[in-house]
Structures are given as structure tokens and as C-alpha cells.
Amino acid sequence: xxPCSGLSTSTYSLRLAAGALMFASTYVIDELFxxxxxxxxxxxxxxxxxxxxxxxxxxxxxxxxxxxxxxxxFLVATVSITGRLSAQQWAPLASVAEALALHLVVxxxxxxxxxxxxxxxxxxxxxxxDFQDAAFDDIDHELLYQAQADxxxxxxxxxxQLGLAVAEVAKRLRVSARWLGNQCRxxxxxxxxxxxxxxxxxxxxxxxxxxxxVTTPKQAARDKSTRRIAARVRRDRTGLR
Numbered sequence: 001x002x003p004c005s006g007l008s009t010s011t012y013s014l015r016l017a018a019g020a021l022m023f024a025s026t027y028v029i030d031e032l033f034x035x036x037x038x039x040x041x042x043x044x045x046x047x048x049x050x051x052x053x054x055x056x057x058x059x060x061x062x063x064x065x066x067x068x069x070x071x072x073x074f075l076v077a078t079v080s081i082t083g084r085l086s087a088q089q090w091a092p093l094a095s096v097a098e099a100l101a102l103h104l105v106v107x108x109x110x111x112x113x114x115x116x117x118x119x120x121x122x123x124x125x126x127x128x129x130d131f132q133d134a135a136f137d138d139i140d141h142e143l144l145y146q147a148q149a150d151x152x153x154x155x156x157x158x159x160x161q162l163g164l165a166v167a168e169v170a171k172r173l174r175v176s177a178r179w180l181g182n183q184c185r186x187x188x189x190x191x192x193x194x195x196x197x198x199x200x201x202x203x204x205x206x207x208x209x210x211x212x213x214v215t216t217p218k219q220a221a222r223d224k225s226t227r228r229i230a231a232r233v234r235r236d237r238t239g240l241r
Contacts, residue, residue, distance in 0.1 A: 016118060017109070017127040024108035025082040028054055028101070032075045039068040057104055059144040077101045092137065092181045099141040106132065137166050137181045138197040164200045166191075172205070 031053035038052065039045070046055045046066035055066050055074075077097040084091050085105075093099050106128055113119045119127070166184065170177040183189045184198050189208050192199045200208070 013119060013123065013127060016113065017124070017131075020109035020112045020118075021085055021105060022082075024112060025078070025085055025105045028105055028108055029075065029078055029082065032071065032078060036068060036071045036075060039066075039071050043068070054104060057107070058100060062144070073097065074101065078105070081105060090135065092178045092185075093135070094178060096141055096144075099136060100144070102135060103141055134185065137177075137184070138199075140165075140197075164202070164205065166198050166200075169200045169205055169208075173208070 032055075035052045035055045038049070039055075042049065044067070045064050046052055046058075047063035050056070055063075055071060058066060058074075074097055077095065078101040080094075081098055081101045093102065110124050110128060113124045114121050164172075166181050167177045170180040173180070180189075181198070184191050184193070189211075190204050192201065192204070
């Protein structure tokens, strides 16, 4: 498809990608209403039947939990995502449900652009790669699709290698995960960003605490005096050499 007059190819592609996201979000919401109607009718879960439009695309190993109540909550999360996409400033995801909802919306948007031959496959994936890096705090929602990752949250050795998750650090510091995630994305706090997953080492958590530690005037004066004495000692030692 050729760009409209007056628009560069890159700008035109970005607008197509943004438009596809909005279309996909409303499309997913409409399909979720159909899934909710199906579940309300038979009173079972996704594991008991087939032919679901959206819920079939969620991690299959949890299908027995996808009942009418879950579908309603997931619908609310998806509506919330639609609001975020239309806002002037992106608001961090508030839950795993919202992360899964956004994941499905992005995948639907990719399908729209590729299946209708609006943009090439590689171009579509590149367009959404940066958006996904910025929108998702981590890839925990993707791990839910991997059966071999089952129980990873209880693997002490693996968690030691991955570091401390944003939510875990936020809980330890008694701040909201949303605030801490914003600090990470803005580059205001030191952290690890690897494979689209943000985490902290113990040293980085301590640095974060130190950065926000408030000392009393008396303590500040004592620290200043200690630094002055230490500097004098270092000078005296230098003079003796």
C-alpha cells in the first residue's frame, strides 16, 4: 500500500500500526462479549468446550479457570487497554490480565496488517517491537504460554539469576509497582533490562534506597565532618611518602 500524499513512508506505516491497534482492541472486545455469552449459557469453562474467539488464545494450561467470572474480569482489563491506547500518555499496565489483553490486541493488529497485505510481515513485527519493549515491564505474560516454565516462580536458583522483579522490589520498598515501573522506563533508577524483562540486583535495590534516604541536618553535618577528616588524613599520608 502506498503512503498518502504528504506523509513519509515511516510516518504512514506508524499510523497504520496505531490504527490497527485501535481496530484490534475493539475487535477483541466484541469477540470477548461473544465468549462471555457462550460461557454464561453453558456454565462451564473454556476447558469444557471449544470455538471461543479470544479465550482460546490465552495460555491453554489454565483453561479450566476461564469461566464466565474470569471472562468478565478479562473483558474489563481489555477495555482498560483500549483506554490506554487512546490516551495522550501511556499508563503502565496494572496487572497480568492487562498484559495478556495487550498481548492479544497486538497479535490481532499484526494479523490485520499482514493478512490483508497492508504491510509486509517483517515490517509489521519491527513496527511493534519498540512498542512492546516500552509497553511491557517484563515478559512474565509470555512465560505463561510455556509449559516448561511452570513452577519457575519457586525456582530459587533461577530467580537468583534473573534478579528481583519490579513488583517484588516495589513490595519490599512499599511503593506501587506502577510508580517503580515508570521510574525504570524513564531511566531514573538503575536496573537490569534484558530480553524485555526489567529486574534489580540486590546492589541496585540498595542504591535506590540510598538515593531516597533522607538524613537529618545533624547527621548530614556529622557525615560532612567525617569526610573532611578522612580527606585530611589522606593528604597527610600523601605528604609522608
